[in-house]
Amino acid sequence: MRFRRQHRDELGINLTPLIDVVFLLLIFFMVSTSFTRATQLAVNLPEAEGVASSQSSESLELLIRADGFMTLNGKQISNDHLALREAMEVEVAKSGQTSLTVAADGEAAHRYVVSALDAAEVLGFEQVTIATQTPEQ
Numbered sequence: 001m002r003f004r005r006q007h008r009d010e011l012g013i014n015l016t017p018l019i020d021v022v023f024l025l026l027i028f029f030m031v032s033t034s035f036t037r038a039t040q041l042a043v044n045l046p047e048a049e050g051v052a053s054s055q056s057s058e059s060l061e062l063l064i065r066a067d068g069f070m071t072l073n074g075k076q077i078s079n080d081h082l083a084l085r086e087a088m089e090v091e092v093a094k095s096g097q098t099s100l101t102v103a104a105d106g107e108a109a110h111r112y113v114v115s116a117l118d119a120a121e122v123l124g125f126e127q128v129t130i131a132t133q134t135p136e137q
Contacts, residue, residue, distance in 0.1 A: 059099035059129065060091055062116055066107040070116075079112055085119040092123060103131035 063071045068079045077087040092098070100120050104113045113130075120128050 058097055059101045059127070060088070060095070060097050061101045061103065062088075064102065064104040064108045064112050064116065066105040068109060068112050070112070079115070081115045081119065084115060085122060088119050088123055098125055099127035099129070100125050101129045101131055 061073055064079075070077050070079050070084065072084075072087050072091055075087070077084060088100075100116075102113060102116050102120075104116075117128065
C-alpha cells in the first residue's frame with residue numbers, strides 16, 4: 001500500500017524587512033544627531049594674545065559666569081569652595097579625567113577663579129587650562 005505524505009508548509013519569519021527597517025532607523029538617528037558641544041552659559045571670555053594650546057576634548061569643563069554661577073560639565077554647582085571641590089572630586093572619580101578647562105567670564109570675581117584653581121590643585125589635576133579668546137582687531 002502506498003501512503004501519501006502530507007505536504008507541510010514551512011513555517012518561518014522573513015527577517016529581511018525587519019533588518020532593513022532597523023538599518024534605516026540607525027541611519028536616521030546617526031544623521032539627525034548633532035555632535036557639537038553647546039555651552040549652557042553665556043560666558044564673555046577675557047582676551048589674551050598668544051598661541052592656542054591643543055585642548056583635550058576629554059577634560060572637565062568648568063564655566064564661571066560673571067555673577068558667580070558655575071557649571072561643571074553642564075551640571076550646576078554651588079560656588080562655595082567645599083561644594084566645588086566635592087563636585088570636582090565626584091566628576092574625577094566618575095570620568096577619571098585629570099585635566100580641567102576653566103572658562104571664566106571676564107567680569108567674574110577673582111575669588112571664583114582662585115577657588116576653582118585651588119580645588120584643582122588639591123585634587124591633583126595634571127593639566128589646568130584657562131580659556132580665553134583672541135583680541136578683536
